[in-house]
Structures are given as C-alpha cells and as structure tokens.
Amino acid sequence: MLDAFDPGAKGLAQSFVGSLELSDGALARLESGQNVRRYLDSLLAHGLALDALVIIARALPAQLVVAWGCESLRQSLEGSGPAVDTERAGLALAEQCLKQPTDENRQLCLDFAQGVRRLTASAWMATAVAWADGPLTPPGAPVKVDAPARAVGEAVVAALRMAALHNSQDPSAQLATYATRALTLFGPRTAKPS
Known part of the structure; x- marks a missing residue:
C-alpha cells in the first residue's frame, strides 16, 4: 500500500x-x-x-501511474471503428514500451502521439510512458533532458480525461471509476x- x-x-x-x-x-x-x-x-x-x-x-511513481492509466484506458475502450482502432493501436504501443522501455519503443510512442497530434487518449498515454522512462529529447541528441516529475502524471490524467469525455455517457462517473x-x-x- x-x-x-x-x-x-x-x-x-x-x-x-x-x-x-x-x-x-x-x-x-x-x-x-x-x-x-x-x-x-x-x-x-x-x-x-x-x-x-x-x-x-x-x-x-511514474511506472505505476502509467500502468494504472493503461489498464484504465483499456477497460474503457468499447466498440469498433477507426477511432477505437486508433486508440487501441496507441495503447498497444504504450503497453509495449511499459514492458520494454527501449529508446526505440519510446520513440515509436512519441511518433504515434505526434502523428495523431495528441488528439486521442492513447496518444497522451503513449506520451506518458515515453516520458516515464526516458528523456524528452530524441535519441542521439547531444544533451538529454528528462521530463519534469509531474509531466508523466499530467499526461496520464489528460489521457483518462479525454477517454472519459469521448467514451462515456457520464464522464464524471467514469473519472470516479478510474480513481476508485x-x-x-x-x-x-x-x-x-x-
């Protein structure tokens, strides 16, 4: 606990x-x-x-907030169609990076998030996981800049808030479910x- x-x-x-x-x-x-x-x-x-x-x-801690966020997002994704498929793809990238936090996986997460202009919940989750275990700077940058400690949690909250707004009839109740x-x-x- x-x-x-x-x-x-x-x-x-x-x-x-x-x-x-x-x-x-x-x-x-x-x-x-x-x-x-x-x-x-x-x-x-x-x-x-x-x-x-x-x-x-x-x-x-960063790893736990991302794992909880990924689980919460996965449980809230229902249905099918292009938007849900995009969410699932981004979430799969985030979960892969959580399991194997390599520079390549972090970059895939950041590329996905940038590709969808961070307009999806899974884009923010992918951003969070990339920031949790690596620098904000791209691979090969001469100076590595780590994400501020609060940035990972803020990205997870952004993802969950976006998911609740887009995937739930009652966003407030969905947010309470995530917290509970x-x-x-x-x-x-x-x-x-x-």
Missing part, C-alpha cells in the same frame, strides 16, 4: 497538494489535519473525481473511521 493512500497515514494533505492545480471546489474541501486518503475520499464523495485523479497521479480503481489497487478500498 502506498502511504498516500493509507487512511491512517500521518502525512497531511495540505502539504502534499500545495503545488497541485486543483479546482476551487477541491480546495474548499481541504481540511486541516486531513491526510491524503481522507481528502481523496472526500473529493470522490463530492463529485470531484478529476481533482482526485490529479492527486493520485502525483502520488504514484487506483485506490483499490494501491490502498485499502475505504478509509477506516478515526
């Missing part, structure tokens, strides 16, 4: 989320003495799933009473 998702953790949500861009509604729910998990539970209970995703993505899945995978399902 990750400490941030432990309902008994001592770390305060205020210090953890201080540098994150959250909605006014989410900031209004932040209470003194509240840990991250209790704050996440409160956000989800009040329909602020997008804010919960931002926090979850920041709390998870992360809490189930990486922490206890519900917070214990104080």
Whole structure:
C-alpha cells in the first residue's frame, strides 16, 4: 500500500497538494489535519473525481501511474471503428514500451502521439510512458533532458480525461471509476473511521 493512500497515514494533505492545480471546489474541501486518503475520499464523495485523479497521479511513481492509466484506458475502450482502432493501436504501443522501455519503443510512442497530434487518449498515454522512462529529447541528441516529475502524471490524467469525455455517457462517473480503481489497487478500498 502506498502511504498516500493509507487512511491512517500521518502525512497531511495540505502539504502534499500545495503545488497541485486543483479546482476551487477541491480546495474548499481541504481540511486541516486531513491526510491524503481522507481528502481523496472526500473529493470522490463530492463529485470531484478529476481533482482526485490529479492527486493520485502525483502520488504514484511514474511506472505505476502509467500502468494504472493503461489498464484504465483499456477497460474503457468499447466498440469498433477507426477511432477505437486508433486508440487501441496507441495503447498497444504504450503497453509495449511499459514492458520494454527501449529508446526505440519510446520513440515509436512519441511518433504515434505526434502523428495523431495528441488528439486521442492513447496518444497522451503513449506520451506518458515515453516520458516515464526516458528523456524528452530524441535519441542521439547531444544533451538529454528528462521530463519534469509531474509531466508523466499530467499526461496520464489528460489521457483518462479525454477517454472519459469521448467514451462515456457520464464522464464524471467514469473519472470516479478510474480513481476508485487506483485506490483499490494501491490502498485499502475505504478509509477506516478515526
């Protein structure tokens, strides 16, 4: 279990989320003495799933946030047609790069994302996985520039948000499903009473 998702953790949500861009509604729910998990539970209970995703993505290490994002995206892809086929192709590239993070696979992910102008959820997932294990700069560049720590999580949130908007009748509920899945995978399902 990750400490941030432990309902008994001592770390305060205020210090953890201080540098994150959250909605006014989410900031209004932040209470003194509240840990991250209790704050996440409160956000989800009040329909602020997008804010919960931002926090979850920041709390998870890069490899875990990408793996969770890929799984979430795969579970939300339904149907067939060119748009869904494009999403599946991008997701397959992202999952391949997650398993084998070579320069070649990272470049394939970045080429795919650029080819679809980052207009698909899987393009952002492919971008996230490429950034998670490698530099922003192309192979052979004289200077390697790593992605900022928050960039991977932000790309995953962009992918999940786009997927919820395009693939769901109720995007807010879909975002909550993604968040709940992360809490189930990486922490206890519900917070214990104080």
